[in-house]
Amino acid sequence: MKKKYPFLEGAIPIEFISEIIQSHTHDNNIGGHSIFLGQVRADIIEEKEVEGIEFTSYQEMAIEKLIQIRKEIFTKYDLLCMHVHHSLGLVKKGGVCLFVFTSSKHRKPAILACDELVERIKKELPIWGKEIFSDSSYQWKENKQ
């Protein structure tokens, strides 16, 4: 399936993240950026190591939901910019699978909006992770509250 914003195939490259940061240094009204990166852990579960997580999503619904979240966050906080990216497909251990970026004139709106976005993305976007072990067996990821 074709991936649309906010989805990217595989791990989110660090160069992609630094390009987004770089491109916002041209906006002279911005005083602070807050960034969250979710990274795939090599958890050991019953003596087997997680090699990577394969992400799937109900994309149409996720996109619609993210548009709504975006609107609500911009209404609630005095933000200048907001970017969200999430991986689909396989992300190997150590790879970045979630990238949230907010910018504001003073620091607090960016920080509060970023924190709230991370919680809402985990809770409200229909995305699932399948933890793949080194022996090719798997288990479905469950998020902590």
Added chain:
Amino acid sequence: MKKKYPFLEGAIPIEFISEIIQSHTHDNNIGGHSIFLGQVRADIIEEKEVEGIEFTSYQEMAIEKLIQIRKEIFTKYDLLCMHVHHSLGLVKKGGVCLFVFTSSKHRKPAILACDELVERIKKELPIWGKEIFSDSSYQWKENKQ
């Protein structure tokens, strides 16, 4: 004066930030990074535009204080990594002058620690900004609470 950690001369390069991010993708225990970037705004004050901020610090005291803050943050939160960098000298508008980076197994400690660090750095580290205008006049920066 020689600059020691956490101080860097001038704006913090985006490449420096992305290298720090990149180097932490090798730690397979990390599940989340939280990052804050402070950026110099081109504020207009009485019709004059801020061209840059010149930062000075009482370095010995700032370093001692940051060591204490670091210890307290590691005691309070279940963190895996913490990095703080602050500019000294002139940072032109759009330049990054503060970089805070925290990593943890699950997202919450990294997010809470980063938020608290930004507040404590602004409040407790003896650093001063001098806002330089395009006509070379200046005013001393005052932080919002």
Added chain:
Amino acid sequence: MNIKIFGKLTDIFLNEKYQLNKKVSTVLDLKETLENYFPDLKSLNYLIIINNQNAKESDPIPEEAEIALLPPYSGG
């Protein structure tokens, strides 16, 4: 009626979609029918989504609705 299946529910349906050939009028009706065919569903938490919206058991199922079964989310 085509139903989209996601996450760990694909282990029960052994597919990412399921074609239901019985007519059902409400969400409760759909739920009972599916749990009758796939008893393992009963022990799982899942949402029934109609046209991108979370559906209540009493909701009717419109003609040509897009239906999906979603287990708890685990993105990020």
Added chain:
Amino acid sequence: MNIKIFGKLTDIFLNEKYQLNKKVSTVLDLKETLENYFPDLKSLNYLIIINNQNAKESDPIPEEAEIALLPPYSGG
């Protein structure tokens, strides 16, 4: 006695250090002496730091102490 001067206080002392040639025994004594020489100081908020620690007015000033005057911080 050498005193380090920071931030906007350098606009009053016109330097980043100040050599005080009068003997002072406590922080209060130091404060009153400086505010007598530099009356503009009275209208400003500042901390007196002795050996990297915030000092109270009643604190004595040790021999060879490192003394600094700090206006409110504005880093970040």
